[in-house]
Amino acid sequence: MTDSPGPYEAYPSGPGDVSQPSKPPVPTTINVAFYCYVVSTVIGIVSALLLLGTKDQIADQLRRANTSGLTEDQIQSAAQVALIVAVVIALLFALVYLWLAFKLRAGRNWARITLTVLTVLQVVSLAAGRGGTIVGYLSLLLAVVGLVFAYLGTSNQYINTVKQSRS
Incomplete structure (x- = not known):
């Protein structure tokens, strides 16, 4: 009996068996860049959520610039829509930023x-x-700190090694 688990024999590896080179460990410089981008994104999300408290300021600006005779209800509605759009755009941007940070950590140069x-x-x-x-x-x-760490020597080596292992 063989050491293979289960009722089946292990698949034989012959001379044509070419194993993929393993992905190198993520260097500290890439991890620092990753966490800088993540914290930067979290700060951006918090900042976007703090925008929700600025509805009155936006409404005041709309009142001052009101040349088309909008009513108070229309001004309040416009301020609310402006806030919602700004927060949604900020959150979408944050999600893309996080996705790119994870792709950077995975060694993707395009990220x-x-x-x-x-x-x-x-x-x-x-x-x-x-x-x-x-x-x-x-x-x-x-x-910016994340960007600097993403281009340091060990980061460049890591990204080049990942690129070579994928081709």
């Missing part, structure tokens, strides 16, 4: 490039004066 583009866009947005809060700067700082 690293996409995270680079998104981080650069975040820098440009804050430099242009859009969303310049302390929370926004903290989220950006973490994303």
